[in-house]
Amino acid sequence: MNDILTLISAALLVIGSFFALVASIGLLRLPDLYTRMHAASKAGTMGACLMLIALAIHASDVGTMSRALAGVVFFLLTAPVSSHLLAKAAYSVGYRLHSISVMDEMKREDEIQ
């Protein structure tokens, strides 16, 4: 039983770090702020949460486990809020989408050509 839990936690560690790597490659390769945000805020949050869950599984006492899970819940709650706020601020200030974007639903009526 203990071995199985250790193996699950090892697998979660590798998967979580792989998600973090995917997020940072997306941050590097995608063309504009909004697509980069989609990579960083989804895959990055997923990676950090998976690694915290691995810590919770590996921990032997209930206190550490509950604190790690509280960290996961907190991170899942705050990450969308902060990236949404940043995207809204950047869009309203006037950072444009990349020219290969096919759709801009927030574009004002008088700007559509």
Added chain:
Amino acid sequence: MISVAAIFDTSVSLALGILSLSFLVTIYRIVKGPTLPDRILGLDMLVAIAIGFIAVIGIKTGYTLYVDVAIALGLVGFLATVAFARFVLSRGKTEDDILTEAREAASQARREAKVAKRPGQGGATTHATATPAGTGNSSGRQDHE
């Protein structure tokens, strides 16, 4: 048959290596990032990767007090991103706007200098018109930096 402990040690080392790689890639984006929101996003991503590091180190050393550090770091990262987003909103202009303003101020200063030079005489008035234009130009450059 490979022992479970060996698999666990290998996966911890693998996770640390992959996390270091993604940390470096994110830092490259922060250094290069053409605009301020790109850098803020990179900072957000760095906080997520640091939380992952803390989790892996906590597993590796068994020192579980690091979980509290991870929670506090998540809170600080969230507040920093929110504050930076408010700053972007209150600054109200993009890097392109700032560049355009600086370029317009520079061409304005050049035009005024040319107009002031054309009469030939009256060195005192030339100085008086050239100096404010020059300061306007340099403050535009400071904004950009």
